[in-house]
Amino acid sequence: MNFQLTIVKAGGKIIEEPDLLNAVLKDFSRIAGYKILVHGGGRMATELAGKLGVESKMADGRRITDRETLKIVTMVYAGWVNKNIVARLQAESVDAVGLTGADMNLITSMKRPVKDIDYGFVGDVKSVNSKVLSDMLSSGFVPVLAPLTHDGNGNLLNTNADSIAAETAAALAYDFNVRLIFCSDKNGVLMDENDEKSVIPTLDGELYQQYRAKGIIKDGMIPKLDGAFRAGAAGVREIVITSAAGLSAGGGTYIR
């Protein structure tokens, strides 16, 4: 029987609000078995970009990353956000190690080809080094992954944190019983984005395509759900989209 591995992706306000982040990290520290935390940090990068006079542009929920923006997201995601999380988890007796995809050659990616939009230094995940992650987990470490990868030619690439969580879950599904939990500002996938009570309890591929066609599901939820369904197809046993509170209390949208 395979061991249990929980992968939590934390994004949105969780990263921005210290009290909320602390609460999530305490809940995370109480999860039994092997675990990995993947974090975003979007609006903090937007804030720093603003202070430095660098314009933030988004397309389909992904940040367009020019050279200056790459520097900003690397500083914010891999620097401030990642290392603070690591230091706080260490204080909760979790032996955390903060990593990007470049570290230990964990996650390689390909710069997204230019079609309608040039996303700049944005990478789509090509491979996840499941061997190295397994070894780290077995040695008692808890990887904390920042949303950056590398192309193997010396370049860092900005990579969607939801995609990193999903691809990592998929890559480890062969060796572990993987549970993948996306924690963000919403209670789950909502029928009405302004009504937190309109959580869709379960979502399968067919329903997803219908809701997407109708515009009920849009923006940043699209890469998140695309990744979730890929992870499900790869053998990830449980996938849920929930809020910060949902990490301990349960609830949210279950992906079938």
Add this chain to the structure above:
Amino acid sequence: MNFQLTIVKAGGKIIEEPDLLNAVLKDFSRIAGYKILVHGGGRMATELAGKLGVESKMADGRRITDRETLKIVTMVYAGWVNKNIVARLQAESVDAVGLTGADMNLITSMKRPVKDIDYGFVGDVKSVNSKVLSDMLSSGFVPVLAPLTHDGNGNLLNTNADSIAAETAAALAYDFNVRLIFCSDKNGVLMDENDEKSVIPTLDGELYQQYRAKGIIKDGMIPKLDGAFRAGAAGVREIVITSAAGLSAGGGTYIR
């Protein structure tokens, strides 16, 4: 017989000038045996602080670190500088992993007590986790250490990169034949700071104290040499202070 371990500390212009950094990383990648890179990044933090309107204050070659400055140095050192070095080393087939002292609980420190000067969020190294570093080296990884540590209570602390290099060398001297190389802007410890040809070829503890009393050795060279002598006392076999070029060409000041 113990294995050879080379610890290189790279600071000053090496970190700031991409071409010089690339040259040093190429030389570093060619070093045989186990190796660790420790980097600084001082003036890049000063530059970002300036853009954000945060004043940079130094005392005895160490940065006074208020809360805003801690955020800046964490972003610059652990984010931009560290992860770029890692990505470039990966492109040179060096399986680098960028870490702070908080990661894997590698280096704990104590916030420096307030005496004449309140250094703020600055930590003096308390312990180096030589077991974890040894295991990483044995597994084929090359640690790249950013000059940040943690206090174990959830706080990151800004820590002098020379001290991290020296304390890491000292901690690993029992398990490895350690060679410690400080690479910076000067050709070595100079008799006349304006004459790059005035390199002091060897320095022992007595001579150091004499030159320090006379003001020939001052500022940032003091923590560097204090650390170097502590490392020597702890059994580090070779300690040299040299330039970027010295990493491949040799030369510089040897510590006895």
